[in-house]
Amino acid sequence: MSQKPYTIIDLARMLGMSKSTVSRALRDQYDVKPETREKVLELAKKLDFETNTLAASLRGNKSYIIGVIIPSFAIPFYSIAMGGIQAAASENGYNVMVCQTGEKYQTELDTINFLMKSRVDGILISLSKDTSIFDHLQRISKRGTPVVMFNRVSENLDLPNVVIDDYDASLMACRYLIESGCRRIAHISGPQSLILSQNRLNGFTDALYEAGLELHMNHIVESDFTLESGKMAARQLMSSAELPDALFCVCDAVAFGAMAVIREIGLRIPEDVSVMGFTNEPMSSIVSPTLSTISQPIETIGRTAVEVLLEHLNNPKSPQNRHSVVLGTELIIRESTRK
Amino acid sequence: MSQKPYTIIDLARMLGMSKSTVSRALRDQYDVKPETREKVLELAKKLDFETNTLAASLRGNKSYIIGVIIPSFAIPFYSIAMGGIQAAASENGYNVMVCQTGEKYQTELDTINFLMKSRVDGILISLSKDTSIFDHLQRISKRGTPVVMFNRVSENLDLPNVVIDDYDASLMACRYLIESGCRRIAHISGPQSLILSQNRLNGFTDALYEAGLELHMNHIVESDFTLESGKMAARQLMSSAELPDALFCVCDAVAFGAMAVIREIGLRIPEDVSVMGFTNEPMSSIVSPTLSTISQPIETIGRTAVEVLLEHLNNPKSPQNRHSVVLGTELIIRESTRK
DNA sequence: GTGAAAGCGCTAACAA
DNA sequence: TTGTTAGCGCTTTCAC
Numbered sequence: 001m002s003q004k005p006y007t008i009i010d011l012a013r014m015l016g017m018s019k020s021t022v023s024r025a026l027r028d029q030y031d032v033k034p035e036t037r038e039k040v041l042e043l044a045k046k047l048d049f050e051t052n053t054l055a056a057s058l059r060g061n062k063s064y065i066i067g068v069i070i071p072s073f074a075i076p077f078y079s080i081a082m083g084g085i086q087a088a089a090s091e092n093g094y095n096v097m098v099c100q101t102g103e104k105y106q107t108e109l110d111t112i113n114f115l116m117k118s119r120v121d122g123i124l125i126s127l128s129k130d131t132s133i134f135d136h137l138q139r140i141s142k143r144g145t146p147v148v149m150f151n152r153v154s155e156n157l158d159l160p161n162v163v164i165d166d167y168d169a170s171l172m173a174c175r176y177l178i179e180s181g182c183r184r185i186a187h188i189s190g191p192q193s194l195i196l197s198q199n200r201l202n203g204f205t206d207a208l209y210e211a212g213l214e215l216h217m218n219h220i221v222e223s224d225f226t227l228e229s230g231k232m233a234a235r236q237l238m239s240s241a242e243l244p245d246a247l248f249c250v251c252d253a254v255a256f257g258a259m260a261v262i263r264e265i266g267l268r269i270p271e272d273v274s275v276m277g278f279t280n281e282p283m284s285s286i287v288s289p290t291l292s293t294i295s296q297p298i299e300t301i302g303r304t305a306v307e308v309l310l311e312h313l314n315n316p317k318s319p320q321n322r323h324s325v326v327l328g329t330e331l332i333i334r335e336s337t338r339k
Numbered sequence: 340m341s342q343k344p345y346t347i348i349d350l351a352r353m354l355g356m357s358k359s360t361v362s363r364a365l366r367d368q369y370d371v372k373p374e375t376r377e378k379v380l381e382l383a384k385k386l387d388f389e390t391n392t393l394a395a396s397l398r399g400n401k402s403y404i405i406g407v408i409i410p411s412f413a414i415p416f417y418s419i420a421m422g423g424i425q426a427a428a429s430e431n432g433y434n435v436m437v438c439q440t441g442e443k444y445q446t447e448l449d450t451i452n453f454l455m456k457s458r459v460d461g462i463l464i465s466l467s468k469d470t471s472i473f474d475h476l477q478r479i480s481k482r483g484t485p486v487v488m489f490n491r492v493s494e495n496l497d498l499p500n501v502v503i504d505d506y507d508a509s510l511m512a513c514r515y516l517i518e519s520g521c522r523r524i525a526h527i528s529g530p531q532s533l534i535l536s537q538n539r540l541n542g543f544t545d546a547l548y549e550a551g552l553e554l555h556m557n558h559i560v561e562s563d564f565t566l567e568s569g570k571m572a573a574r575q576l577m578s579s580a581e582l583p584d585a586l587f588c589v590c591d592a593v594a595f596g597a598m599a600v601i602r603e604i605g606l607r608i609p610e611d612v613s614v615m616g617f618t619n620e621p622m623s624s625i626v627s628p629t630l631s632t633i634s635q636p637i638e639t640i641g642r643t644a645v646e647v648l649l650e651h652l653n654n655p656k657s658p659q660n661r662h663s664v665v666l667g668t669e670l671i672i673r674e675s676t677r678k
Numbered sequence: 679g680t681g682a683a684a685g686c687g688c689t690a691a692c693a694a
Numbered sequence: 695t696t697g698t699t700a701g702c703g704c705t706t707t708c709a710c
Contacts, residue, residue: 052456283566
């Protein structure tokens with residue numbers, strides 16, 4: 001059944017010319033008589049010929065594929081970022097191979113391995129929350145495959161990365177909460193293995209500090225960015241002796257979960273508790289009350305990561321050293337926080 | 340910088356044996372003296388050798404890659420389905436190459452082309468809403484690359500597919516609304532180019548019909564599955580002369596958008612208007628009021644699509660004819676509908 | 679402007 | 695058990 005695809009040799013035979021000529025005609029790059037090219041393209045179209053990129057990549061030692069490693073498609077940040085990544089890649093003649101790690105270090109390792117075996121030209125990665133060793137990335141970078149980290153990066157790695165200023169965004173958001181009169185602000189943090197989570201936490205504690213507010217250690221509870229973990233953290237916080245009057249959440253999903261819990265126990269948002277998210281997912285303007293949050297340029301983060309990678313791909317001599325692109329954020333005030 | 344990766348020839352040279360022996364040792368498949376294999380594996384590990392799968396695929400005429408085409412990662416259904424797809428694929432020794440069409444027919448075409456050039460072993464596809472011609476799928480299937488459709492399928496194609504019974508699920512959901520006392524039920528439908536949307540619409544109209552309820556044509560408004568389109572459709576419906584007392588939505592995102600609009604105009608859910616979604620996204624149990632909806636086994640749909648594809652991959656002789664796997668759904672009643 | 683030939687890295691007959 | 699050899703389909707010198 002499975003009829004074999006045509007090759008340039010088939011075309012050459014049918015047209016009575018050499019396969020080199022066919023190859024040249026197919027990519028308009030070398031000098032080929034227009035008439036010849038015409039004939040080749042016509043037959044190729046007629047037969048539905050498709051260049052075998054496997055062979056071309058093998059021969060050319062270049063696959064025009066960018067490997068992308070993300071924790072999970074189910075995190076809206078990444079499904080949106082993928083839009084920017086795919087767009088930027090395809091605008092530059094590259095294609096994308098995405099893999100999710102499910103937040104597991106071992107899977108991240110396997111994935112890197114798979115992408116290297118597939119001879120991708122470069123790798124974009126957002127670290128799994130379980131990743132605390134970074135040899136695998138250092139190694140592939142040293143071996144000549146450029147790596148760019150985005151969003152979830154490591155400071156232990158001398159690699160280019162694309163991020164936002166998490167600390168600063170956090171600081172601004174918490175200052176706003178304080179100015180609006182909140183005094184017992186709690187934080188649902190992200191996994192502390194991630195710099196991003198650490199920075200958001202630091203912005204939070206520093207804002208309290210500069211306002212002279214006391215920091216209760218049991219007002220910091222860790223989540224893993226999911227709705228469910230947000231609920232659990234909120235339940236814990238809302239049953240503590242000193243009831244918080246504001247929840248600053250590491251991401252919108254966690255904030256959504258927290259809001260559900262606050263409602264469950266019969267408190268009002270924002271009258272009793274202000275809630276602040278982080279990321280500005282589409283749903284944040286839909287939930288009730290609408291969620292105050294920090295907007296990140298997600299698609300741009302994706303696009304930029306691709307651009308930084310392509311820069312290295314195009315100038316192989318340029319050393320792959322640490323070099324952060326920091327994109328801006330914006331505080332979005334909606335209904336879930338007091339005025 | 341970019342030092343060339345080691346090849347089996349390099350290993351063979353270093354070990355003083357032939358490249359075939361190295362090749363055999365690397366995949367424990369042929370008879371190789373355990374001692375020899377040991378030596379090969381040891382050196383391979385030491386040098387971080389990675390088989391060039393490009394070359395292996397070219398030679399073996401098999402890539403162990405499944406191409407997946409979806410409309411958009413940003414539709415939660417697909418980001419969840421990808422979990423099932425990747426899991427099932429990797430359990431069977433396959434990898435996945437995902438591409439999104441952005442709902443554009445032309446992109447779908449380009450994507451198929453790209454996947455064919457990459458010599459994927461098979462394709463899983465959920466049609467773009469713009470796709471009304473199906474030659475491209477028929478063609479690749481005829482040429483020996485198995486294709487399985489899932490979720491968004493076409494009836495004009497003689498290909499296997501994995502779906503739910505949209506008509507039946509819709510009928511049940513609307514019957515429930517009617518039994519709960521709703522009399523002026525409106526429907527925010529999906530793009531009518533998709534069978535899935537047609538079936539959900541038909542379930543709706545038939546439920547009204549069997550209950551002897553009148554069907555107002557201006558109580559059917561089309562959306563494109565997005566939050567924003569849900570809002571627009573709801574605005575239109577909620578300003579019609581005959582105000583609906585229930586909204587049956589083609590998907591949860593549309594329902595979320597509709598709920599926001601109903602709140603905006605000061606009506607209560609479900610006292611004034613019941614809202615029913617479709618899919619049971621994680622957010623549906625978080626929004627307020629929580630959303631009544633129809634639960635689909637999303638991950639299983641993904642897994643099953645892979646399994647059906649693998650069946651064809653493993654029995655190339657088996658003809659690729661129409662063959663639907665229909666998975667079950669469940670009506671989930673929460674707070675957004677009257678009792 | 680076109681053809682001949684070498685070779686990318688691998689696997690699989692076929693020999694030994 | 696291992697080696698030799700012939701390609702998989704393509705691109706790219708190097709001739710002509």
